[in-house]
Amino acid sequence: MTQAPTSEPRKLPYILAITEGLRQSLAADENVFLAGEDVAGAGSVFGYTRGLLAEFGAKRVIDTPISEEGIMGLGVGASACGLRPIIDLMFMDFIGECMDEVLNQMAKMRYMFGGKATLPVTVTTMSGAGMNLAAQHSQSLEAWLCHVPGLKVVMPSTPYDAKGLLISAVRDNNPVFVVFHKGLLGMPGEVPEEPYAIPLGKANIVRPGSNFTIIATSKMVHEATKAAAELAEDGIDVEVIDPRTVQPLDSETIINSVKKTHRALIVHEAVRFGGLGAEIAAQIQEEAFDFLDAPVGRVGAPFSPVPFTPALEKAYLPNADKIKAEVKRIVGRAG
Amino acid sequence: MDISKETLFDLHHRMVRIRIFEEEAGKLMESAKIPGALHLYVGEEAVAAGVMCNLSDQDQITSTHRGHGHLVAKGGDFKKMYAELYGRSTGYCGGKGGSMHISDMDLGMLGANGIVAGGPPIAMGAAFANKYKGNGNVAVAFFGDGASNEGAFHEAANMAATWKLPLVLCCENNGYGEFTPQANHQAIKDVADRAVGYGMPGVVCDGMDAVAVYEAAHEAVARARRGEGPTLLECKTYRFFDHVGIRGIGLSYRSDDEVMEWKKRDAIQAIEKRMIEVGVATAEELAAVHDRVKIEAAEAIAFGEASPWPDESTLLKDVYNND
Numbered sequence: 001m002t003q004a005p006t007s008e009p010r011k012l013p014y015i016l017a018i019t020e021g022l023r024q025s026l027a028a029d030e031n032v033f034l035a036g037e038d039v040a041g042a043g044s045v046f047g048y049t050r051g052l053l054a055e056f057g058a059k060r061v062i063d064t065p066i067s068e069e070g071i072m073g074l075g076v077g078a079s080a081c082g083l084r085p086i087i088d089l090m091f092m093d094f095i096g097e098c099m100d101e102v103l104n105q106m107a108k109m110r111y112m113f114g115g116k117a118t119l120p121v122t123v124t125t126m127s128g129a130g131m132n133l134a135a136q137h138s139q140s141l142e143a144w145l146c147h148v149p150g151l152k153v154v155m156p157s158t159p160y161d162a163k164g165l166l167i168s169a170v171r172d173n174n175p176v177f178v179v180f181h182k183g184l185l186g187m188p189g190e191v192p193e194e195p196y197a198i199p200l201g202k203a204n205i206v207r208p209g210s211n212f213t214i215i216a217t218s219k220m221v222h223e224a225t226k227a228a229a230e231l232a233e234d235g236i237d238v239e240v241i242d243p244r245t246v247q248p249l250d251s252e253t254i255i256n257s258v259k260k261t262h263r264a265l266i267v268h269e270a271v272r273f274g275g276l277g278a279e280i281a282a283q284i285q286e287e288a289f290d291f292l293d294a295p296v297g298r299v300g301a302p303f304s305p306v307p308f309t310p311a312l313e314k315a316y317l318p319n320a321d322k323i324k325a326e327v328k329r330i331v332g333r334a335g
Numbered sequence: 336m337d338i339s340k341e342t343l344f345d346l347h348h349r350m351v352r353i354r355i356f357e358e359e360a361g362k363l364m365e366s367a368k369i370p371g372a373l374h375l376y377v378g379e380e381a382v383a384a385g386v387m388c389n390l391s392d393q394d395q396i397t398s399t400h401r402g403h404g405h406l407v408a409k410g411g412d413f414k415k416m417y418a419e420l421y422g423r424s425t426g427y428c429g430g431k432g433g434s435m436h437i438s439d440m441d442l443g444m445l446g447a448n449g450i451v452a453g454g455p456p457i458a459m460g461a462a463f464a465n466k467y468k469g470n471g472n473v474a475v476a477f478f479g480d481g482a483s484n485e486g487a488f489h490e491a492a493n494m495a496a497t498w499k500l501p502l503v504l505c506c507e508n509n510g511y512g513e514f515t516p517q518a519n520h521q522a523i524k525d526v527a528d529r530a531v532g533y534g535m536p537g538v539v540c541d542g543m544d545a546v547a548v549y550e551a552a553h554e555a556v557a558r559a560r561r562g563e564g565p566t567l568l569e570c571k572t573y574r575f576f577d578h579v580g581i582r583g584i585g586l587s588y589r590s591d592d593e594v595m596e597w598k599k600r601d602a603i604q605a606i607e608k609r610m611i612e613v614g615v616a617t618a619e620e621l622a623a624v625h626d627r628v629k630i631e632a633a634e635a636i637a638f639g640e641a642s643p644w645p646d647e648s649t650l651l652k653d654v655y656n657n658d
Binding site for chain 2: 076081118
């Protein structure tokens with residue numbers, strides 16, 4: 001590879017940041033293998049495993065039958081026996097097909113066995129709406145996973161995070177779900193060439209601010225940042241926090257921010273009811289009630305399956321305008 | 336196949352250990368000394384003993400909700416087992432697993448399992464790891480006729496056959512999926528018939544005959560070790576006790592006559608008769624095995640009962656690996 005003449009940081013789209021994270025994880029450890037539906041010959045339906053079969057061979061990059069429960073069991077059994085599997089679950093919606101292996105085996109084996117089993121398994125999967133893929137290929141189900149003790153869950157919002165969180169997940173000695181967003185695959189961003197790890201359980205303050213806190217995940221980080229830029233014109237100085245890891249959650253960074261700004265809004269693409277926003281709002285009122293100048297707000301999808309038609313899907317999805325309106329409502333109430 | 340004297344004694348010893356362990360455990364449960372529910376393996380001893388005589392400590396197994404017998408046959412330590420059933424800190428899982436999650440990673444025992452057909456996908460993953468590492472080890476998944484109707488079983492079987500993994504799928508067909516007779520839960524008599532659908536051999540053997548199981552498992556395990564892929568080995572067997580405990584919860588789903596007929600085929604009595612007839616053992620020698628195991632069990636029960644409860648500070652330990 002030729003070096004660019006300037007020292008400008010290298011940019012990669014999110015999709016290629018995933019590929020690089022996978023490649024460097026496979027290169028770093030012989031015990032790492034990648035298995036999933038169409039990840040080898042086809043390079044995955046999203047294209048992020050392209051080239052890995054040629055580079056690492058069929059022993060380590062493996063096409064599986066369309067058998068999500070079997071694939072997840074492969075991850076459980078192989079990791080319990082000393083390997084470090086990366087299991088690709090093509091769409092997050094397919095988790096219904098394998099939830100027993102996730103919920104009752106992968107998450108609990110270590111605890112049930114009194115700490116005698118270690119399961120260093122990574123599950124990569126694709127969430128998110130906005131592509132007209134309808135109700136079974138568009139969901140954000142991270143709250144399901146966060147409710148299960150024993151699992152870790154990360155949600156990369158940028159190419160930098162996609163690579164760094166993936167590498168951390170593979171190095172971690174626990175089951176970690178890496179939940180990508182299909183609407184971010186083409187997004188460019190700075191990605192260092194060398195391997196790097198982003199610590200799990202540590203939030204990222206994407207935009208510092210002084211009088212309002214927005215906690216946003218995945219693609220909603222960008223909608224929140226856009227809203228924050230526009231709200232600045234109205235004198236609302238928003239701090240945007242991306243938890244990066246949603247289980248375990250970096251409550252400390254969130255609480256410290258709210259103690260400073262006195263107002264908070266949580267934004268996620270998943271349905272509002274029973275979503276992460278409910279948990280984060282509860283923690284804020286438990287830990288920072290006396291600091292609040294207004295009730296904590298939540299923006300999420302309405303309680304409905306994801307509709308197919310672009311006309312309705314647009315109405316379904318949270319966006320910068322909805323975030324702005326909610327921030328203004330909260331600020332107005334306080335004023 | 337010639338069965339050596341040592342193998343006969345080995346099969347017999349493993350079966351007697353299971354029988355006595357389970358009879359005592361059942362009594363402790365029904366007298367409320369052991370908390371929770373136990374699914375006891377009495378009647379099915381020939382299967383665990385016959386298979387496990389072909390395995391080393393490095394070979395892995397996955398078990399079922401009826402899992403004590405598998406761990407005993409794999410060489411499980413009575414003290415750690417009873418302590419676990421009692422929920423004590425000295426148990427295999429520090430009291431966090433209990434009967435349904437009892438395990439010993441050092442013996443390759445990847446857990447009893449509270450989910451029907453939870454084990455086959457895990458055993459398939461273990462077999463994958465064996466092939467990946469080229470370590471020559473074999474994994475065995477134990478499951479019942481009921482589990483053979485679960486999707487997880489089918490997915491694991493298909494993947495193991497497709498990838499020629501060193502796996503034995505050992506079906507303990509005891510004729511009932513919980514309380515439902517086989518004829519009411521599947522349209523086939525032999526679960527082994529399903530093997531053809533996966534492209535693997537299907538073998539039926541008499542699960543009340545430890546030697547028959549030993550021989551059938553010997554070939555299935557050898558085939559797996561040779562890299563020729565999985566076998567579906569079906570052992571026809573019967574549980575003498577109820578689904579839970581000894582007496583169970585009093586449901587009427589099978590006749591006393593049926594139970595009596597199967598008890599006539601008791602695998603321990605059968606192997607003892609055979610050993611005496613072929614002249615490898617005397618009745619006194621075999622009785623001495625029972626006596627020794629009874630002492631082993633009594634000492635282990637006393638150990639379990641006297642062991643401390645786990646400290647509350649361990650509640651949140653090992654939810655995650657923090658290393």
